[in-house]
Amino acid sequence: MRRLFAATLLAAASTASFAQKSAADGIAEYRAMLADGNPAELFEAKGEALWKQKRGPKNASLEQCDLGKGPGVVKGAFVELPRYFADTKKVQDLETRLVTCMEMLQGFNGAEIAKTPFGKDEQNNLTALATWIAAESRGLRFNLPQGHGEEKQMYEVGKRVFFFRAGPMDFSCASCHGEDGKRIRLQDLPNLTKNPGDGVGFAAWPAYRVSNGQMWGMQLRLNDCYRQQRFPYPGFGSEPTIALGVYMGVNARGAESIAPAIKR
């Protein structure tokens, strides 16, 4: 951690003294220094242990959890989510599918977990599990299935949610993520209406956020986007959030996953 802090200071200093250099170069350099020791590794280790640990009212592990490629298959599952699950008759993303497994295999109350604020209790465990599962697909390319009618429908809904403009500032996801080469302040904004490239946008989360020292899954990433859009509060795992995952994930087909990434 001390090394991380030093790197941050160094980055701040170099940003100030190299104002001439492109801002994006400075940020890339800063990220490269940080990636040297990505604290996401700690969450990966915790997630793997949680997967194997007997827990919950049923005192069972998650090792028989079906993430879409069959019970217990973890490698490659992340880059095919969200997808349709016949047992729940729903399209689910990684986090909502994990809640289903925690409910069915371990006997946890899924509704309670969905209501728990981010960063607390079982939500923390969920983030760690998602981090490890994503890491098991690092280097693989996104390939979400679109064979089921529900998956196709969720893509179409997701596109509409993405462009849904409302609130006091008239923002939609597209306000910031609908064009190439745009920035907010110094932050580059991926164009999420198409494949934004390897390890960018959907292919980078879960990610460790240096600015607040937190590990964020995609549900929290979307939640904070909506906060900044000045929208009301989206329900955890609600259909619009899943639909956005399908829209971004299908658009990112072929992009290499670098999750869990490290962000400013």
Add this chain to the structure above:
Amino acid sequence: MISKTLIPALLVASAVVAGCATAPSPQELDTLTLGLMKASFRDEGIAKADRLNQDLGQQACSSDKAPAESVAKQIEAEALASIKWPSGGQYIGDWREGEKLAQSGRGMTWTDASADPKANGANCYNCHQIDKKEISYGTIGPSLWNYGKLRGVKDVADPATAPIVQYTWGKMWNSKAYAACSNMPRFGHAKLLNEEQLRHVMALLLDPKSPVNQ
């Protein structure tokens, strides 16, 4: 909060799901999406669920396709008519206060305590270059460096500058008056900034003494 209109929307949704054989039409998907949006968001702090209620412009600009010409014209005409011009014809405040407002990206989120304009920043640098000394600026909107100078503003009181001064006020009060689907918030119309705050941002852009115009 879940209104009566939602129930038919969800019924349509389940009918769509049940009738898997035929893919839903674009209109059915629009209805389904609206129902899911209304059912999935809740009040949090100052950000109430009714923020999802769209006006004509928000609705017409919620697509990857531009609205029909006639709709765009209607949005622009209504927006133009909504502009409240400053009391006493006083357009220009203090550029120093304008710079502070331009720097602040605060306001109107569910973690903000108050929706009063006094609690809000103007968010300008999030999307625009303004004073060149600030290197941390966004690029969603055009550069505003030398905004007044490039438009020949040497004296804001000169009647010859009235058109650009009024346009700039109107653009900030309700950006949709000049582009139906503008990305820019409607700072006056949506009560994001009050008249005094707008005057300060006006000064930052137009006052010949502002660092923006050097």
